[in-house]
Amino acid sequence: MVLKVFFPSCCSSAESGILVGHWISQQSSAVVLAVLHFPFIPVQVRKYLSEVQRVTQVSVSVLGSWTNSKQEKEESLSQFLEDLGTLFSHELWIQISKEGDSKFWSCSALQKHGSKPKEEEIILVYYEQRKVMLCHLHPPLHTAASADHGAADASKLAAIFETVAKSKMLFMTDRYDEGPIKLTHWQSDGVEASIIVELLKQASVPACMLLTFLLSLVSWICRSRVLKFWPLCFLWSKLSTCEQLGHRLQHLQLISSNKKAPNQTQLMRKANILVSLLLDVALGLLLMSWLYRKNRIGHLADTLIPVADHVAEELQDLLQWLMGAPAGLKMNRALDQVLGRFFLYHIHLWISYIHLLSPFIEMILWYVALSACLGLTVALCILSDIIALLTFHIYCFYVYGARLYCLKIYGLSSLWRLFRGKKWNVLRQRVDSCSYDLDQLFIGTLLFTILLFLLPTTALYYLVFTLLRLLVVVVQGLLHLLVDLINSLPLYSLLLRLCRSYRLAAGVKFRVLEQQEGKPLRLLMQINPLSYGSVVQTYRLPTYSCYPKDSWTSLCKKLFLGELIYPWKHKGEKQE
């Protein structure tokens, strides 16, 4: 098999020494982690390596020798290096040497149990140590689903990434440390750290404790018995604002917990939730500052009542139109008048209630808009709830019209069966023939004709109010879609993909560097970042709402039969 040597690009200019790293025998590849310089004492080297192995669980050993000579190769040096191979027990002793400033290195591998060098090809793969260490390799989405894959199938590249990631301890010593071992790796000029990150870490502990305390207080209040009485709990479940607040409370509890995130996915989730919350609050504060300026709340409250009046007037005009001859259709006068007057009286009641509330609207709006500081999502949910409350009469009309229509359709279908001499057999769930008496047939046919000729009137009312209701549902749906978007978008992951794309990797890519005859093949291994679509798909935050499960055909069927439609069901609600 071809021997692959993974060499860190930061060690290209290091002084001569021995190579320290990890040997993966199944793939016949050697991952070089650092270069140890002369002078060293072999006993101390072995002690240090065994300590590293104990801490990092990676079997680090001496792999070979590295010569960086500025002048011509010396024969004695090469013999000395070969003799080094006998000191450190290793299957294969790799010798890499670089002459002067040449780009092309010569590399040879000596088998321990043979004196001649092996005649197999060697591939030199350069990799950037820091990027590979920080990188998180994402397996392709369809293979991640399979739970049972043995160690032999595990990705070979993943093994290399893991090796570098786990050997963090090896990279902690820099060249300013006084010690027996002198290493060269990516941090050998000094350990990298950021003051801001360290300060944030120190400050986050008391902040988290305070937040946890406040949140436990809030959740204790929410769970108290006072709020569990029947009308109140029904109200809480219907308002989307309460759902959103509960969702955000859960998020806050997740962030403020003291436990460190166990793995990469949980860490990313916490970071995503934090960034999403911060953006939400920032947008909410922006909205608030816009609303409270120039007395916009007052303007809004002033226009609210006329808008409600206008909607009611439009509805009244619509009903008058229906009571006449709408679109040239001839309605049944009596039924028309009854239904029209009933709905008109309803609107009249609604308008009176709105006018009763009108002096308090501005104050209510002023205090309600304060809650926008909790986040833009809360403000949007409140808007959606206000729309639902203002169009409550449309909802009522829809329910009345639908129930009437539904009753009529069922009556018609069963009387149609009677008309043909058949009957619905409940036991056998099928249509059977049945012999009716004459008076049964007479009354049945009479009722059937009455219902049939009254059908257009009720159908028209049902159609009109269903369309209105669908319009309101679409508007509310758009608002909820926006809220969902803000809730579930993984902003931190997207920013990471934009700025530090090597942290989220879909795989690697190789580039072939300049070659020379007789020298080993040189490749550069770079990280292939994940595409934006896969980032969003992998790190999406789960939300509480689920999209309508009805397909278009079943929706149309329900509409035709007059069954009530409940478009946006939330998770956790019982199915009706």
Add this chain to the structure above:
Amino acid sequence: MEERRYRSASGEPIALRRLQHSAACRELAVRCPRLQLRSLSAVTSAVWLAAYGLFALSENSMVLSAAILITLIGLIIYLHFVKVDQESLLVIGSLGIQVTSSYASGKESTTFIEMGQVKDVVINEAIHMQKVIYYLCILLRDPGDPQGISEVVPLFQVS
């Protein structure tokens, strides 16, 4: 390194280049025909003529600026996401196979398939419209079933 000219399945001229970097590493690159100036100017003049006709009807100068913007953005999107300049296959012994497509705007999209995942490389035939075309594809191993195949990756899709 030599370059030979062939014709693709749809009749356009393409060029194949074979490189051997070392005993274990080979590269095959297929270059697609470049963007023709003729077709570019034809599309641009058609769009602008239509915009000028609309402007003559509606007397709104926004139509003209919108047409220019659409042409520019459309060209950028076409060059960056649609027009493939070259597709190449890099085979590295005992490491894997790398498939690269480079677009006309310089973007390169790469996929690397490890040798452990590759089951076989085969030539498949497919019926496309009225003719039978042959295409090269890689069969990937299924992690759960050692005999089965989890995915078929066709190569050189655009050229």
